[in-house]
Amino acid sequence: MIDLYTWSTPNGRKISIMLEEAGLSYRVHPIDISAGDQFTPEFMAINPNSKIPAIVDPDGPGGQPMALFESGAILIYLAEQTGRFLPSEPRGRYETLQWLMFQMGGIGPMFGQTHHFRRFAPEQIPYAIPTTIGIGGGRKAAPLPHHPACGSAPGGSRD
Numbered sequence: 535m536i537d538l539y540t541w542s543t544p545n546g547r548k549i550s551i552m553l554e555e556a557g558l559s560y561r562v563h564p565i566d567i568s569a570g571d572q573f574t575p576e577f578m579a580i581n582p583n584s585k586i587p588a589i590v591d592p593d594g595p596g597g598q599p600m601a602l603f604e605s606g607a608i609l610i611y612l613a614e615q616t617g618r619f620l621p622s623e624p625r626g627r628y629e630t631l632q633w634l635m636f637q638m639g640g641i642g643p644m645f646g647q648t649h650h651f652r653r654f655a656p657e658q659i660p661y662a663i664p665t666t667i668g669i670g671g672g673r674k675a676a677p678l679p680h681h682p683a684c685g686s687a688p689g690g691s692r693d
C-alpha cells in the first residue's frame with residue numbers, strides 16, 4: 535500500500551485525485567505545513583526539499599521501496615505503475631507531458647507566489663504580487679485567483 539504524505543492544498547490534492555482515479559490503495563500521513571511538520575527529520579528523509587506531496591511505494595521498482603517527491607514526478611510514476619492516464623504511444627505521451635509541464639512550471643508556481651505575497655509576506659509589496667498570468671495566444675493576462683490555497687507557512691520557502 536502506498537504511503538501518501540500530504541496536506542490539503544492543490545499540489546497535495548493532485549496526488550489524492552490520481553490515487554483515487556487509478557483505484558490504488560493508499561494510507562494518508564498528514565503533514566501540517568502550517569505547523570512546520572515538513573521540516574521534521576522523518577519527513578525530510580522522504581523529501582529533503584521539505585514540501586508536500588510525497589509518497590513512499592513499499593513495492594517500488596525491483597521490489598524495493600521507492601520514495602518520491604514533486605507532484606509531477608509522482609503523477610508520472612503512478613501513471614506508469616498503473617498504465618493509466620499517460621499514453622505509451624509517443625504522440626499522446628508527449629502531448630500529455632506538455633500539459634503536465636505547463637501546470638508544473640507555469641501555473642503552480644504562480645499560484646504559490648501570489649498566495650505567499652498576498653497572505654504571508656510580512657509587508658505588502660504590490661509589485662511582487664502576481665495578479666495575472668500571461669497565457670495563450672497574444673499572451674492574454676488571465677487573472678489569478680485570490681485564494682489559491684497553496685503557499686508556504688510563515689518561515690517556509692516559497693514555491
Ligand SMILES: N[C@@H](CCC(=O)N[C@@H](CS)C(=O)NCC(=O)O)C(=O)O
Pocket residue numbers: 543544545546567572584585586587603604605606638642646684685686687689690691692693
Ligand atoms: N513543485 C512542488 C511544489 C510543492 C509545494 O509547493 N508544496 C507546498 C504546499 S502546496 C508546501 O509543501 N509548502 C510548505 C513549505 O514550502 O514550507 C510540487 O509540485 O510538488
